[in-house]
Amino acid sequence: NAGVTQTPKFRVLKTGQSMTLLCAQDMNHEYMYWYRQDPGMGLRLIHYSVGEGTTAKGEVPDGYNVSRLKKQNFLLGLESAAPSQTSVYFCASSRGNRNQPQHFGDGTRLSIL
Amino acid sequence: GQQVMQIPQYQHVQEGEDFTTYCNSSTTLSNIQWYKQRPGGHPVFLIQLVKSGEVKKQKRLTFQFGEAKKNSSLHITATQTTDVGTYFCAGVTGGGNKLTFGTGTQLKVEL
Numbered sequence: 001n002a003g004v005t006q007t008p009k010f011r012v013l014k015t016g017q018s019m020t021l022l023c024a025q026d027m028n029h030e031y032m033y034w035y036r037q038d039p040g041m042g043l044r045l046i047h048y049s050v051g052e053g054t055t056a057k058g059e060v061p062d063g064y065n066v067s068r069l070k071k072q073n074f075l076l077g078l079e080s081a082a083p084s085q086t087s088v089y090f091c092a093s094s095r096g097n098r099n100q101p102q103h104f105g106d107g108t109r110l111s112i113l
Numbered sequence: 114g115q116q117v118m119q120i121p122q123y124q125h126v127q128e129g130e131d132f133t134t135y136c137n138s139s140t141t142l143s144n145i146q147w148y149k150q151r152p153g154g155h156p157v158f159l160i161q162l163v164k165s166g167e168v169k170k171q172k173r174l175t176f177q178f179g180e181a182k183k184n185s186s187l188h189i190t191a192t193q194t195t196d197v198g199t200y201f202c203a204g205v206t207g208g209g210n211k212l213t214f215g216t217g218t219q220l221k222v223e224l
Contacts, residue, residue: 035214040122042201043156043214058211090155099144101158102212 002026006091006105013081013112021076021108023091031094032074033058033102034066036087043090049074081112117204119215127223132192134218136185136202143205145178145185146212151198192222 004025013019023032030051035043045058049068063085065077074093078085088109092102116139126132136145144163148156160169162178162185169176175188185202199219203212 040216042119042216043203045211045213048211059213092156099161099163101146101161102156104155104157106155 004091004093004103004105006089006108008108009106010109011111013078013110015081015083015112017081018077018079019081020078021089021091021110023074023076023093023105024072025074025091025093025103026072027093027095027103028071029093029095029103030071031096031100032068033092033094034064034074034076035090035092036060036085037090037107038087046076046089083112086110086112117202117213117215119200119202119218121218122216123219123221125221125223126192128193129191132189132196132220134187134200134202134220136187136204136215138183138204138206138213140206141182143182145182145202145204147176147185147187148201148203148214149198150201150217154198156201189220192220194222194224196220197222 007022033048034046037043044060046064047066049055052071055066067075088107090107091105094100094102119136146161147159150156165182166180167178173190177186199217201217202215
């Protein structure tokens with residue numbers, strides 16, 4: 001079982017470039033999440049989705065957009081990358097909401113120069 | 114907004130010593146989850162606590178949820194090198210459907 005797969009694993013961008021991070025899960029989970037992890041700040045929620053076709057803002061949504069066109073995929077977009085978006089991005093999924101454990105992907109290490 | 118703090122931020126122990134990390138929330142939590150992240154890895158779910166005062170054990174790991182449901186702790190007895198990593202608590206408030214992660218405690222174990 002693949003679980004949660006994130007692509008790409010590493011990426012270097014120049015300021016102002018755009019890109020999309022892809023998250024795919026094969027567990028038929030309803031909920032999906034995008035987090036960023038920065039040193040000393042834990043995991044901060046960017047956006048999340050409670051089902052196909054729905055998205056909602058998390059704690060730090062500015063500068064990011066998301067889409068959930070298919071239940072198994074959750075895309076995170078950076079329209080105009082900034083150095084402050086240099087981080088490790090994790091996607092996670094869960095069967096339901098607050099009482100369910102989240103399953104994480106391996107992460108995408110993104111550097112913005 | 115809800116804040117979840119963990120202390121200490123770092124802990125360096127000798128193998129065989131005990132280790133404890135504490136998690137404190139600014140608001141009452143409906144439940145709390147604990148995750149472990151190995152260096153270079155991703156967070157992995159360990160356990161969930163729901164009831165006030167609940168205590169759960171997993172081998173050498175003991176998890177507690179405070180009576181007021183605003184704090185939690187993870188205690189590891191006789192640490193081993195395999196315990197190395199960062200431990201995160203994550204809580205949910207009220208009827209929310211989002212986890213707020215704590216800042217994490219990084220554990221290093223020396224032989």
